[in-house]
Amino acid sequence: MASPVIKVENLSKAYQIGQIGTGTISRDLERFWVTKIMGKEDPFLRIGETNDRSTKGGSDIVWSLKDINFEINQGDAVGIIGKNGAGKSTLLKLLSRVTSPTTGEIKVKGRIASLLEVGTGFHPELSGRENIYLNGAILGMRKKEITRKLAEIIDFSGVERYVDTPVKRYSSGMYVRLAFAVAAHLESEILIVDEVLAVGDAEFQKKCLGKMGDISKGEGRTVLFVSHNMAAVKSLCTKGIVLENGLVGFNGTVDDSIDYYLMNADNYAQKKWQINQAPSADFIRLLEAKVLNEKGEVVLNHPITDDIKIEFTYEILKEDQLFLHGFNLFNGHNIHILSSHDKDSSTLKIPLSKGIHKKTVTVPGNFLAEGSYNCSFAIMRYNPFHVEFHEMEVVGFNVIDEISESTVRGNYSGRFPGIVRPLLNWK
Amino acid sequence: MKGNIQSEDWNLVIKGHTSLFDLKFNDLWRYRDLLFMFVKRDFVSFYKQTVLGPLWFFIQPIFTTLVFTFVFGNLAKISTDGLPQQLFYLSGITAWNYFSDCLSKTSTVFRDNAAIFGKVYFPRLIMPLSIVVSNLVRFGVQMCLMLIMMFYFWTQNAAFHVTYSIIFFPFLVLLMALLGLGMGLIITAMTTKYRDLTFLVTFGVQLLMYGTTVIYPLSAAPEKYKRIIELNPMTGIIEAFRYAFLGKGEFTAWSIGYSVVVTVIVLFLGIIIFNKTEKNFVDTI
Numbered sequence: 001m002a003s004p005v006i007k008v009e010n011l012s013k014a015y016q017i018g019q020i021g022t023g024t025i026s027r028d029l030e031r032f033w034v035t036k037i038m039g040k041e042d043p044f045l046r047i048g049e050t051n052d053r054s055t056k057g058g059s060d061i062v063w064s065l066k067d068i069n070f071e072i073n074q075g076d077a078v079g080i081i082g083k084n085g086a087g088k089s090t091l092l093k094l095l096s097r098v099t100s101p102t103t104g105e106i107k108v109k110g111r112i113a114s115l116l117e118v119g120t121g122f123h124p125e126l127s128g129r130e131n132i133y134l135n136g137a138i139l140g141m142r143k144k145e146i147t148r149k150l151a152e153i154i155d156f157s158g159v160e161r162y163v164d165t166p167v168k169r170y171s172s173g174m175y176v177r178l179a180f181a182v183a184a185h186l187e188s189e190i191l192i193v194d195e196v197l198a199v200g201d202a203e204f205q206k207k208c209l210g211k212m213g214d215i216s217k218g219e220g221r222t223v224l225f226v227s228h229n230m231a232a233v234k235s236l237c238t239k240g241i242v243l244e245n246g247l248v249g250f251n252g253t254v255d256d257s258i259d260y261y262l263m264n265a266d267n268y269a270q271k272k273w274q275i276n277q278a279p280s281a282d283f284i285r286l287l288e289a290k291v292l293n294e295k296g297e298v299v300l301n302h303p304i305t306d307d308i309k310i311e312f313t314y315e316i317l318k319e320d321q322l323f324l325h326g327f328n329l330f331n332g333h334n335i336h337i338l339s340s341h342d343k344d345s346s347t348l349k350i351p352l353s354k355g356i357h358k359k360t361v362t363v364p365g366n367f368l369a370e371g372s373y374n375c376s377f378a379i380m381r382y383n384p385f386h387v388e389f390h391e392m393e394v395v396g397f398n399v400i401d402e403i404s405e406s407t408v409r410g411n412y413s414g415r416f417p418g419i420v421r422p423l424l425n426w427k
Numbered sequence: 428m429k430g431n432i433q434s435e436d437w438n439l440v441i442k443g444h445t446s447l448f449d450l451k452f453n454d455l456w457r458y459r460d461l462l463f464m465f466v467k468r469d470f471v472s473f474y475k476q477t478v479l480g481p482l483w484f485f486i487q488p489i490f491t492t493l494v495f496t497f498v499f500g501n502l503a504k505i506s507t508d509g510l511p512q513q514l515f516y517l518s519g520i521t522a523w524n525y526f527s528d529c530l531s532k533t534s535t536v537f538r539d540n541a542a543i544f545g546k547v548y549f550p551r552l553i554m555p556l557s558i559v560v561s562n563l564v565r566f567g568v569q570m571c572l573m574l575i576m577m578f579y580f581w582t583q584n585a586a587f588h589v590t591y592s593i594i595f596f597p598f599l600v601l602l603m604a605l606l607g608l609g610m611g612l613i614i615t616a617m618t619t620k621y622r623d624l625t626f627l628v629t630f631g632v633q634l635l636m637y638g639t640t641v642i643y644p645l646s647a648a649p650e651k652y653k654r655i656i657e658l659n660p661m662t663g664i665i666e667a668f669r670y671a672f673l674g675k676g677e678f679t680a681w682s683i684g685y686s687v688v689v690t691v692i693v694l695f696l697g698i699i700i701f702n703k704t705e706k707n708f709v710d711t712i
Contacts, residue, residue, distance in 0.1 A: 007437075015710060093709070097441060097548035100706040106441040117546045125472040134468055137461035138547055166475075 004071040004109075005190060005222050006095070011068040011104035013090050014061050064090040066246045067104070072239075074109075074189075077216035077223040079233035079254055081261050082243035088226050091243065092116060095192055095224065110189030110222075113139055117194070119179030124168035128159060128178055131167050135182045149185045156207075157181035184211045191215060192224045209403075209413050212236055230258050230370060231401040232413045262301055262372060262398040269300040271395050281388035283318035284379055287356065291397040301398045304370060304421065305406050308363040308397060312377055313356060320351045323381050323388065325359050332372040335419060341380065348382065366408060366423035369416070370401035451702075455550045465557035470564055484568040488524065492517045499642045508644040508675040511585045514576060515673070519641035521573050522668045525566040526603045526661055527632045532558045533611025534628045537619050537708050544709060551705040552698070555612060559604045566600070577672065592671040592678055599668050606660055606690040612697030616704035619711055640665050645677050657682065660689040 065087045072078055082088050093099045095106060096114030121138040122131050132153055136146040154160050157178045167175055193212065213236060216223040227233050233240065233254060240257025242250040250260040269291040273279070279286045292309040293299040302308050310327065326341030340361065374396035379388040401409055408421045474480040492513055499505045500512040507515035533555040540554055580587065618624045639661045648656050656662050663682035670676035
């Protein structure tokens with residue numbers, strides 16, 4: 001059985017929010033008096049609020065992490081995922097000893113190297129070679145260790161020609177290449193990597209990801225990878241930890257973690273309505289909505305290449321009604337992606353009989369960007385135009401990108417901007 | 428049994444509260460290469476893209492000496508203990524510069540390096556130590572200038588002589604370095620919370636120079652201020668420095684002993700406060 005190399009026990013970190021400055025001396029004195037002289041609990045740490053950015057808390061102290069517990073085994077590649085402000089960066093900072101925990105502890109076996117940033121401490125005036133030494137030493141390498149690996153580092157970076165030029169003359173891509181090359185050759189048992197690392201051009205990214213994969217799979221080292229980018233997490237990690245408001249929400253395999261994370265976007269792939277709550281007009285009542293994959297199964301998470309079918313089931317209450325269907329699609333940031341209605345619907349010409357009917361709309365694969373989506377459903381009439389009902393947040397689904405030849409992303413693993421990600425024809 | 432073995436295996440435990448005296452010196456030793464990288468970086472980046480390069484190290488003391496000679500020597504006619512004025516001022520300036528550089532540069536360590544400290548861990552003490560060592564390079568260059576001047580005045584048969592106390596020179600340098608370092612560490616730790624101190628340092632160091640025997644000999648100080656000037660630990664060091672090289676100055680076991688005691692206390696306090704601050708300063712700066 002694999003043994004744990006990192007053990008996190010009851011780890012908490014509190015931050016003081018708002019202005020730090022005025023009154024700090026008096027507050028420090030008060031704090032000192034209360035805790036050290038009178039032996040009471042620190043009054044400025046007493047309220048255990050969770051870290052929820054959207055609600056205003058009552059105190060100046062916010063718990064960025066609260067009583068976190070987990071273990072990481074040797075050779076695991078663990079993706080740490082979570083929304084902005086869930087405590088990912090704080091955990092990273094604590095693990096890399098940039099700041100120290102408020103309570104609790106982290107036990108570590110072996111050397112930790114953390115890359116919260118590429119090229120930390122690079123000096124613009126120094127040459128590439130000198131910066132390799134400097135950066136390597138900052139990351140904890142001994143000089144002879146760097147000398148031994150120098151050729152390998154320069155080769156990996158691919159900037160051999162400029163290695164004696166000051167790095168201020170480098171292009172930003174070359175700079176990053178050199179910086180990552182140093183980091184990739186660290187001989188630590190545990191490597192902590194922030195997502196900012198996924199930079200540079202596609203070829204180099206592939207190299208970086210490959211290198212990181214080698215580190216965890218081939219060399220049996222432990223990698224912690226923090227990212228928003230599910231595609232990169234999925235391709236790199238075997239396990240996942242989901243952080244939510246400073247707590248561990250889920251800890252398991254990488255696929256389960258991603259599912260859990262995406263699920264928590266409050267999405268439902270299927271929704272049924274009670275008769276008295278159903279969205280309805282005088283002649284029609286919505287009964288059920290489902291998100292289906294290509295095989296017709298109700299699924300929440302869809303690979304980016306697959307078609308997504310949304311099926312609406314409704315009941316016609318009155319005969320001889322002409323109408324049409326429409327739906328709107330919103331992404332996780334509540335941006336209105338598209339609006340669509342079946343303008344050529346048969347229901348505009350031939351009325352449906354009383355009873356239960358279905359309507360399906362297909363969102364094509366390789367069209368939406370990665371993320372979570374929800375859709376609305378509407379019943380409308382023409383002549384005159386009238387919206388009978390428009391129900392928001394009917395069902396939702398998640399689109400998951402993949403690093404693969406068949407996706408728009410291809411082999412690029414970095415941030416991929418844009419609201420949609422259609423596969424376009426380039427000639 | 429197995430549990431026991433496992434629990435002893437951890438080679439790093441990151442905790443919120445550690446002992447005040449857990450100074451992690453072996454960590455410091457492991458990162459010694461980094462110290463020299465920083466020194467090299469400071470030196471190289473200082474003269475790159477300058478025309479005169481390291482010559483700049485000479486220019487500041489030469490001009491300061493000229494100004495002091497004119498203002499304090501010729502206009503104010505302050506005694507120099509019978510030593511040639513230029514030599515007297517230059518010796519004071521050279522020693523004082525080293526101390527004040529160590530102090531003022533270490534006193535902004537946290538602020539200047541917030542970006543790098545916020546991204547990667549290494550023993551923070553490496554940074555101020557590297558500052559002290561890189562200033563040593565500069566001090567060495569300025570000492571050469573002083574030796575050249577001494578040679579020139581020796582050929583002119585000027586009234587000074589090198590004493591055997593010169594064997595204490597390395598010790599005096601160490602003392603200045605550690606005193607500057609210790610004071611700098613205390614100040615930088617406090618400036619992470621109270622920025623006001625930064626402003627104090629800039630002119631405080633300048634004022635302190637006038638409270639040290641840089642532009643006047645201790646023997647010329649009025650009796651009622653002499654006690655106060657002697658309370659300044661740098662006074663003993665500069666007097667000893669001058670005595671070693673020029674043969675004039677008050678170099679006694681008491682004066683230097685006092686400086687040693689103060690230096691040790693300040694340095695010890697400085698390291699403890701610095702270590703206490705380094706753990707969380709990223710959150711407050």
